[in-house]
Amino acid sequence: MKKDIKLTPEQIQELYKFTRQHFVEHYDMQTELVDHLANDIEQIWQEKPTLSFEDAKKISFKKFGVFGFMDVYGARQGALQKKYMKILWQHAKAWFRLPKIIATFAFYYFFFRGLIEYGDTFALSIIGVVVVFGLVKHILLLRKVKKRQKLSGKKWLLEDIIFKGLFLGGGMIGINLFNIINISSPDVYNIFWAVFYAAIFTIMVVYVYISVEVLPKKAEELLIEYYPEYSLIST
Amino acid sequence: MGNQKLYKGSLQTIILKLLAATDKMYGYEITQKVKELTKGELTITEGALYPALHKLEAEGLLDVEVAKVDNRLRKYYKLTENGTKETVSRLAEMEDFLRTMQTIVNPNFSLE
Numbered sequence: 001m002k003k004d005i006k007l008t009p010e011q012i013q014e015l016y017k018f019t020r021q022h023f024v025e026h027y028d029m030q031t032e033l034v035d036h037l038a039n040d041i042e043q044i045w046q047e048k049p050t051l052s053f054e055d056a057k058k059i060s061f062k063k064f065g066v067f068g069f070m071d072v073y074g075a076r077q078g079a080l081q082k083k084y085m086k087i088l089w090q091h092a093k094a095w096f097r098l099p100k101i102i103a104t105f106a107f108y109y110f111f112f113r114g115l116i117e118y119g120d121t122f123a124l125s126i127i128g129v130v131v132v133f134g135l136v137k138h139i140l141l142l143r144k145v146k147k148r149q150k151l152s153g154k155k156w157l158l159e160d161i162i163f164k165g166l167f168l169g170g171g172m173i174g175i176n177l178f179n180i181i182n183i184s185s186p187d188v189y190n191i192f193w194a195v196f197y198a199a200i201f202t203i204m205v206v207y208v209y210i211s212v213e214v215l216p217k218k219a220e221e222l223l224i225e226y227y228p229e230y231s232l233i234s235t
Numbered sequence: 236m237g238n239q240k241l242y243k244g245s246l247q248t249i250i251l252k253l254l255a256a257t258d259k260m261y262g263y264e265i266t267q268k269v270k271e272l273t274k275g276e277l278t279i280t281e282g283a284l285y286p287a288l289h290k291l292e293a294e295g296l297l298d299v300e301v302a303k304v305d306n307r308l309r310k311y312y313k314l315t316e317n318g319t320k321e322t323v324s325r326l327a328e329m330e331d332f333l334r335t336m337q338t339i340v341n342p343n344f345s346l347e
Binding site (some may be wrong): 036082227 | 261262264267280281282285286289290292293299300301303305306307309310
């Protein structure tokens with residue numbers, strides 16, 4: 001009967017280091033890959049018990065293909081960004097229900113009146129304020145996440161997305177809005193354009209507020225909820 | 236070795252079906268189980284398995300659990316309530332697909 005050879009804790013740490021060397025910097029992703037490699041190495045040892053750990057690791061890693069862990073990693077990022085958008089949407093819905101809808105409507109009305117009265121000057125000022133606010137918050141959040149990750153010694157993919165991922169997407173929307181306004185809008189807004197842009201601005205404000213203010217504050221709660229291993233590690 | 240491309244579109248259904256038959260499974264276990272069931276005919280590659288699992292998880296069809304096993308953390312996947320419902324409908328779709336393919340490939344053959 002074949003004897004089961006199990007990896008030692010040192011070899012497991014070696015595998016974590018190996019994933020880092022292959023550009024997997026997030027602990028959640030590393031953990032799944034380490035367990036997979038470890039299982040495969042143990043399986044290889046069943047067939048060839050004399051093979052060294054290094055050689056078995058090489059055979060196992062080759063199975064991931066020429067791009068190594070990148071395919072798996074990229075797909076994981078895509079899946080988590082989708083998850084993040086779902087969380088964001090859940091929070092956004094509250095702004096379109098009582099009582100928060102009153103604030104949302106107040107914003108909407110403010111934008112609508114501003115557009116009617118002051119046209120482009122108002123539109124560009126609002127975009128300017130939101131972009132500057134977003135940028136300042138973004139820099140502060142980057143510092144905060146760096147500090148968190150230094151303290152815990154671990155990076156989580158969802159944590160990175162919460163603290164720095166989607167604001168960039170928001171920035172892109174802002175720049176495009178800038179272009180749309182320059183191309184399409186008349187100097188003075190008629191009712192139709194004012195209704196349309198006021199809605200866009202309101203959505204933009206809700207989106208930026210939730211992504212740079214609400215979700216980072218709830219990061220700890222979200223990470224505990226999403227990663228079963230998070231509380232296992234931090235305690 | 237079969238043509239792996241033909242199996243590609245069915246990977247999610249295969250994963251759901253395997254998870255429906257058991258309480259929970261981890262990634263490597265799924266690859267081994269498929270190999271065992273198909274007697275080596277179908278090999279799920281690492282580069283295809285994890286993206287499929289993560290996608291199903293993001294869609295809310297799978298839930299995860301983590302346990303410490305053999306000096307390391309192991310991530311288990313299991314079906315959510317939605318996942319169980321989805322499995323039923325995907326398996327029905329798969330059967331329809333097989334039936335349709337059968338009528339094209341071998342018109343005289345009947346599954347009945």
